[in-house]
Amino acid sequence: MKLLPVSCNKDCGAGCPLLAHVDDSGKIIKITDNPQGPPRSQGCIKGYNMHKALHAEDRIKTPLIRTGQRGSGQFREASWKEALDITAGMLEKIRDTYGPTSLLGMGGGGACRGVVHNTLFLPLRFFGLFGGFTLPSGSYSSAASSFVTAHTFGTRNVGLDPATLLNANLIILWGANISVTRFGCDLENYLQELKERGIPIVVIDPRKSRTVRKLATQWIPIYPGTDSAMMAAVLHVLLEERMIDRAFLEHYTNGFAELESYVCGVFDGIPKTPAWAAEICGTPQDTIRDLALRYGAAKPTALIPGLSIQRTLGGEEAYRMAFALQAATGNTGIPGGSSGGSVWGTMPRPRMPFPSFPSTSSQPSVPVCKWPDAILEGTEGGYPTDIKAIYSVGQNYLNQGSDIKKNIKAFEKVEYAICHEVIMTPTAQYCDVILPSTTFLEREDVIYSAGNHLFYSQKVVEPLYESRNDYDIFCELARRLGFYDEFSKNRSADEWLEFLLKASEVEDIEAFRLRGLYLGQDQNRVGLAEYINHPQANPLDTPSGKIELSAAASSVEGTRNHPACRITKPPPGYPLRLITPHAFARINSTEANRAWVQRLERKALWIHPDDAHKRGTADGDMVRISSPQGRMLTKAYVTGGIHTGVVCLPQGEWVRFNESGDEIGGSPNILTSTTPTLPSQGARTHSVFVEVTRA
Helix, strand or coil, X not given: CEEEEEECCCCCCCCCEEEEEECCCXXXXXXXXXXXXXXXXXXXXXXXXXXXXXXXXXXXXXXXXXXXXXXXXXXXXXXXXXXXXXXXXXXXXXXXXXXXXXXXXXXXXXXXXXXXXXXXXXXXXXXXXXCCCEEEECCCCCHHHHHXXXXXXXXXXXXECHHHHHHCCEEEEECCCHHHHCCCXXXXXXXXXXXXXXXXXXXXXXXXXXXXXXXXXXXECXXXXXXXXXXXXXXXXXXXXXXXXXXXXHHHEECHHHHHHHHCCCCCCCCCCHHHHHHHHCCCHHHHHHXXXXXXXXXXXXXXXXXXXXXXXXXXXXXXXXXXXXXXXXCCCCCCCCCCCCCCCCCCCXXXXXXXXXXXXXXXXXXXXXXXXXXXXXXXXXXXXXXXXEEXXXXXXXXXXXXXXXXXXXXXXXXXXXXXXXXXXXHHHCCCEEEEECCHHHCCEEEECCCCEEEEECCCCCCCCCCECHHHHHHHHHHHHCCHHHHHCXXXXXXXXXXXXXXXXXXXXXXHHHHCEEECCCCCCECCHHHHHCCCCCCCCCCCCCEECCCCCCCCXXXXXXXXXXXXCCCCCCCEEEECCCCXXXXXXXXXXXXXXXXXXXXXXXXXXXXXXXXXXXXXXXXXXXXXCCEEEEEEEECCCECCCEEECCCCCCCCECCCCCECCCCHHHCCCCCCECCCCECCCCCEEEEEEEC
């Protein structure tokens, strides 16, 4: 039996240190935690089961060429030579006929944490050398938070190392479902230790999530999209009770006076009191007031927001308010505190370079949540290019993008669609050429994580069937298109890895390979600590050199200088608020088709008993969910674990339709909209309003 260190190269914030147990025949028996991992690190069910995906019967085994209508699932097998020749011909024709920027390059979640095998950066290198492309800019996950973080702090390095939370006297998880979305391989266990020590952990969430059940000492339900209103009310109480750290605000921030005037009602005559917020948030005013008093008295407090609260219309303001609350209580940049910003992947990692890629600053771009609009409307609709082809690398955009029917129309409109994929996803079904790629168990790589460490992931098996690494696929296409030397630098993937390791801060490379772990020197970092400790020597890259509470978005026309509450109410005919959180047993849509995942995930709509009763619906009934974008059928799960007026359906299930046009696979993006939150152009998938009827 061999034990080989491996690490997930998937689209979550962990990148866990794992061990593959391989028998003498070369078969993976199981995957477990690597005992050499960082303190308190632990993998999850997704990584432990990756060998099942490796050997799954439905893996794409050979290159495929479409023979039927797009979406029909009709393909024929092809040799690699034929498939690559056809793909190169498609790319060359598009470039020569319409120009390279008529190609939309989509990369991302398939393998996005590797140094060499990275489906985010490899396409940028290839498409840049191809002559250019149209870039989907921003992120479905974090566009709003990234936008306001950069404006407020002048940097995105505002996270923390989880060990610093051991200094906290209070943890507030605001829309952060840590037990599912992870945010690192060790954060959940640090929080569990704090709970066992008696440190209160408050979770603010519309539903009783896995994090509420495992970690919370108090659950505060709230309507989705109203977080900024509750935060404003908390700040109102802190002001009223003189629990504000005026000296901190004066020394380290700019513009708090404007925010204070807004919260006190000077601008609009409406004081943002707990009674005012209770009507908006559906949360009792006494609960809001009690939270504020505990918050003000418990320094240090770590307010950790989830990305969920910024995936709403007005989501930028939720993060700006969180920044302001932490600054107003003097909790920014101190051990046990936080910036109020995202903790995941927002601190410098150990020095480990990537293969470089041409700058994308000169490339035309479209907001990622608007990619189907850009295809359908083109330059006549105000977009920078007329897109004629899609090239997708490890990304299930058709399923995971908002408004699936619009996404299908976009795929149907382009002349060519090409993808690299492991299995026949909904996106792959709409492609003309499918090139089978490897999993992380079939290749060697260094994986970076959310923390101050790197993981070495060994190749456990040779690539199965006819699958190839994404890097090798691009090399062959670059050879056919005339820029192989520029793209590869005449290095194989393993030679690239060796080259990059020698340029890294890892000194004992062989020990790193065998152990599977490299720890950065400091595991107790707090974002902005250097600025807080020595502000004159370390000013922030903002106009004032301070934390900009007033000018986070002042460069954008129509946006207030101070954080404000932008609340969207349900429109007529759609009274329920739909949230679409992550599922426990899968990463977005990855592995959604697996039998073991289906057994662990309840494919049903969470609905409160009061809302179900109004609609004559009982637990287990089939219900129809409707929005202006579409409709779907699923079962009802009637539970008191969700706020009244809110329904929940985890995202990531693969889309399927019945003969009547109802979505029946369980994919809530049939209901969502591509209208973004502004000014960040971010996704608003938790500002979805629906009606539910018994089917």
